[in-house]
Amino acid sequence: MIEPVDLGAENDERMARLREALALGGGFQLAVVQVEPGEQREEVLRRLAGWSGRNGVPPLELVRLGAGESPVMKLGGGHAGVILVGLESEGPDRAERTRQMVTELNWSRDRLPDLVRGPLVLVVSQRVQTELFEQAPDFYSWRTHSTSITPQPRRPGEALPVNWLGIEDTDPEDPDVLESMIAHTEALRPPALRELGRLYLRLASARSRRGEYAAVDAALDVAHQAYASAGTPDDRANLLLLRGEVARRRGRVDEASDWLNRARSEARSVSPTPHVVAKLQLFELLLALDREEWTAALADRLAVVAVRLDAAGRPTRADVARGYRGLVLERLGRHAEARAEWTTALAGFDTREQAEPAEYLRKLLAESDAHRD
Amino acid sequence: MTRSPIQDTLTFPAVGRREVRAACDPSRPLIPEEQGQLHEDLSIVQGGDRIGQIENRIRDAWADSYVCELVTGHAGCGKSTELLRLASELRKPREGRAYHVVYIDAYDYLNPFEVRLPQLVVSLMAALAEEPRVDLRKTRSGPKLWDQVRGLLTKAGREIGSDLAKEVPVLKSLLRVDLKFVRDFRRESSDHIQQILSLIRDLVLEVRTQLPADQSEIVFVVDNLEKIPDGETETKVSLHETLFLRELPLLDVPAHLVLTYPISLNYSAVALRQVFHDARQTTIPMVGIRQKPGLAVRGDDVQGIATLRRLLARRVRLDQVFTDEGAILGVIRESGGCVRDLLRLVGEMPTVGAIPFSSATVDAVIADYINEYERILQGKSYLPLLHTIERTGAFPGDTDPAWKQQLLLGLIVLEYDTGTWYDVHPLAKRTRAYRAASPES
Numbered sequence: 167m168i169e170p171v172d173l174g175a176e177n178d179e180r181m182a183r184l185r186e187a188l189a190l191g192g193g194f195q196l197a198v199v200q201v202e203p204g205e206q207r208e209e210v211l212r213r214l215a216g217w218s219g220r221n222g223v224p225p226l227e228l229v230r231l232g233a234g235e236s237p238v239m240k241l242g243g244g245h246a247g248v249i250l251v252g253l254e255s256e257g258p259d260r261a262e263r264t265r266q267m268v269t270e271l272n273w274s275r276d277r278l279p280d281l282v283r284g285p286l287v288l289v290v291s292q293r294v295q296t297e298l299f300e301q302a303p304d305f306y307s308w309r310t311h312s313t314s315i316t317p318q319p320r321r322p323g324e325a326l327p328v329n330w331l332g333i334e335d336t337d338p339e340d341p342d343v344l345e346s347m348i349a350h351t352e353a354l355r356p357p358a359l360r361e362l363g364r365l366y367l368r369l370a371s372a373r374s375r376r377g378e379y380a381a382v383d384a385a386l387d388v389a390h391q392a393y394a395s396a397g398t399p400d401d402r403a404n405l406l407l408l409r410g411e412v413a414r415r416r417g418r419v420d421e422a423s424d425w426l427n428r429a430r431s432e433a434r435s436v437s438p439t440p441h442v443v444a445k446l447q448l449f450e451l452l453l454a455l456d457r458e459e460w461t462a463a464l465a466d467r468l469a470v471v472a473v474r475l476d477a478a479g480r481p482t483r484a485d486v487a488r489g490y491r492g493l494v495l496e497r498l499g500r501h502a503e504a505r506a507e508w509t510t511a512l513a514g515f516d517t518r519e520q521a522e523p524a525e526y527l528r529k530l531l532a533e534s535d536a537h538r539d
Numbered sequence: 540m541t542r543s544p545i546q547d548t549l550t551f552p553a554v555g556r557r558e559v560r561a562a563c564d565p566s567r568p569l570i571p572e573e574q575g576q577l578h579e580d581l582s583i584v585q586g587g588d589r590i591g592q593i594e595n596r597i598r599d600a601w602a603d604s605y606v607c608e609l610v611t612g613h614a615g616c617g618k619s620t621e622l623l624r625l626a627s628e629l630r631k632p633r634e635g636r637a638y639h640v641v642y643i644d645a646y647d648y649l650n651p652f653e654v655r656l657p658q659l660v661v662s663l664m665a666a667l668a669e670e671p672r673v674d675l676r677k678t679r680s681g682p683k684l685w686d687q688v689r690g691l692l693t694k695a696g697r698e699i700g701s702d703l704a705k706e707v708p709v710l711k712s713l714l715r716v717d718l719k720f721v722r723d724f725r726r727e728s729s730d731h732i733q734q735i736l737s738l739i740r741d742l743v744l745e746v747r748t749q750l751p752a753d754q755s756e757i758v759f760v761v762d763n764l765e766k767i768p769d770g771e772t773e774t775k776v777s778l779h780e781t782l783f784l785r786e787l788p789l790l791d792v793p794a795h796l797v798l799t800y801p802i803s804l805n806y807s808a809v810a811l812r813q814v815f816h817d818a819r820q821t822t823i824p825m826v827g828i829r830q831k832p833g834l835a836v837r838g839d840d841v842q843g844i845a846t847l848r849r850l851l852a853r854r855v856r857l858d859q860v861f862t863d864e865g866a867i868l869g870v871i872r873e874s875g876g877c878v879r880d881l882l883r884l885v886g887e888m889p890t891v892g893a894i895p896f897s898s899a900t901v902d903a904v905i906a907d908y909i910n911e912y913e914r915i916l917q918g919k920s921y922l923p924l925l926h927t928i929e930r931t932g933a934f935p936g937d938t939d940p941a942w943k944q945q946l947l948l949g950l951i952v953l954e955y956d957t958g959t960w961y962d963v964h965p966l967a968k969r970t971r972a973y974r975a976a977s978p979e980s
Contacts, residue, residue, distance in 0.1 A: 186889075186890045187890045190556060190560045191561075269651055272768075273767075275766075277646065295911075296914070300945055303613070303949060309883070527918075
């Protein structure tokens with residue numbers, strides 16, 4: 167059972183307009199909703215499902231694209247209306263996969279009204295929307311409605327992409343691929359327990375990105391068992407931090423704080439690596455952000471952590487710290503410094519081709535401008 | 540395109556909220572039955588009747604000379620609408636002569652990830668086989684070409700029957716859906732391409748003998764080739780350049796050809812006209828709504844705005860749907876002269892306000908689209924370039940070609956009067972990202 171999420175008044179208004187647009191349409195219509203994966207997206211999907219077949223909105227069928235699936239083939243068979251998700255794709259080749267899917271939609275555009283008689287609602291991330299805009303102009307120019315669900319400004323920690331504090335500096339991974347790797351690894355004799363622990367941790371991180379928290383908990387439990395017998399203190403500290411991050415994502419700040427304390431104890435049982443130390447510090451600062459402690463001291467400490475993470479060879483996480491520091495500075499009215507932090511972090515993400523956090527920072531830059539207008 | 544004309548279910552010009560939204564649906568290119576009611580001649584504000592000129596060049600072609608017309612344009616400029624109109628006009632007798640137009644939608648025959656000359660030749664053959672007045676079995680070269688193609692299909696791993704007429708649906712499906720098969724087929728064809736080209740040439744000639752004497756000239760209109768994505772071929776060369784600059788020029792059939800092509804090739808180092816023999820290029824531009832650069836004060840292009848107003852008036856009852864001329868003028872200006880954008884903006888108005896729509900409704904409806912441009916433009920390195928284009932109406936000579944493509948494809952920069960001048964989309968100009976990049980800020 168998904169609990170309702172407060173999208174905020176502005177987003178509620180945008181959703182009301184979307185419903186009006188869907189109800190006013192008489193046949194095929196393309197609507198685009200930009201919302202990042204996570205709780206906000208799940209809330210959008212929940213609302214769309216609630217409108218389906220009511221008050222003039224045609225029935226809407228949720229179609230989730232799996233790994234390697236063709237969007238056009240998946241729409242085959244005829245539908246009264248469709249909510250299409252999954253164009254982001256996952257795994258190391260996700261940019262290429264997204265491009266292929268976008269190309270396919272562009273190419274098949276004229277046939278889509280035969281496949282979907284009513285609304286075709288694409289629920290996409292900023293990265294995919296940009297791809298549609300730049301690579302599929304014929305398809306995209308057919309949209310009859312376009313809206314964006316913006317992150318809630320008073321909950322900055324939650325607004326950031328889930329995986330920013332994941333256990334590995336990786337791009338989003340495909341859970342199906344990870345499960346297949348786990349199946350093969352579990353068959354090894356003697357068992358590779360530590361590797362299994364790592365894989366389950368990555369699986370938890372991937373599931374967390376999708377807001378599939380029951381599956382996250384299950385994966386973390388297995389990783390915990392594996393690390394209990396074969397992991398190092400750093401492994402266990404990382405696992406506890408991920409548990410904390412998941413709790414934080416669910417708005418359970420006190421629980422997250424408990425996980426942080428346990429992670430600290432675990433790390434201190436030996437001499438922790440500089441990376442783990444910096445991660446613990448960063449996590450502590452994020453919890454302070456969740457408690458809305460917008461102070462200059464917090465901004466300064468984030469700057470120090472960013473330097474430490476860079477020194478520990480973790481540029482992605484260092485840029486995450488800079489992103490958060492920008493949020494604090496923006497809140498303190500130090501707009502130019504905030505922009506400088508976001509611009510530096512954005513350059514890092516762009517260089518490493520990490521599209522989602524880069525697009526997120528672009529949005530922050532845009533929103534910061536908007537608030538000053 | 541088998542849908543029924545929109546006027547069967549909707550009375551024009553529309554007045555009600557639901558009707559206005561339906562009347563301004565940007566995803567409906569006009570089919571021939573809708574042209575009389577809804578088509579507005581934009582030629583006078585698009586630098587001349589370009590489609591009419593194509594028709595004239597085809598009709599004026601002497602004896603056995605054939606024209607090759609290459610057509611492109613931005614998304615939403617009305618390419619498909621204009622090509623369907625061209626096909627419809629060419630089928631009408633004029634001075635005792637009409638044309639047998641074979642309209643080929645590339646989507647029906649090709650896989651976007653593997654479009655090359657052999658597949659295109661097969662699609663011409665399949666399209667001819669589907670023509671009701673044509674029986675390829677009664678030609679000498681039809682069965683011969685089909686045998687040749689069948690042999691290659693077998694080598695690529697698919698056995699297929701000997702009766703082409705019966706096998707066309709299977710053939711089309713294979714070419715569209717099975718990417719591995721299509722790639723294998725193309726590889727197998729490479730050694731036989733000259734033979735295939737020669738046979739299709741003979742076939743088109745023979746088909747013409749089956750047609751009525753006053754309609755014996757064939758025009759192939761191949762639409763949607765412009766949507767083929769660029770990529771790399773097996774030899775690491777651009778697919779667009781391979782297909783459009785090297786392979787398609789080899790297609791030499793005794794028929795007139797009208798082919799669409801990606802607008803990005805307008806900015807390629809190798810000019811299409813250099814490689815296509817006697818081909819003419821046509822780019823369908825946006826409708827000018829702002830005066831050209833060069834004037835001290837650049838006001839509205841009165842003629843362009845009046846034309847778009849007439850186009851809109853065919854669809855909605857302007858005096859009842861809008862509060863005043865200011866609101867109408869406002870929405871036309873925000874469209875940048877892109878017809879599809881104009882229709883989208885008006886079609887969205889019922890979701891933000893009640894009829895009659897005012898200037899405030901226009902502001903409300905453009906807000907979301909400005910945000911969309913905002914998110915796309917933030918942090919982009921080309922932002923200062925946009926100010927140069929806005930000021931001069933031109934791309935500087937040293938513009939990165941990739942930027943140029945991106946800006947034009949994404950409708951951030953619009954082209955007017957076929958390359959004569961450019962302008963930044965009005966909605967893009969309204970973004971903070973654009974304003975912040977101003978040299979004066």
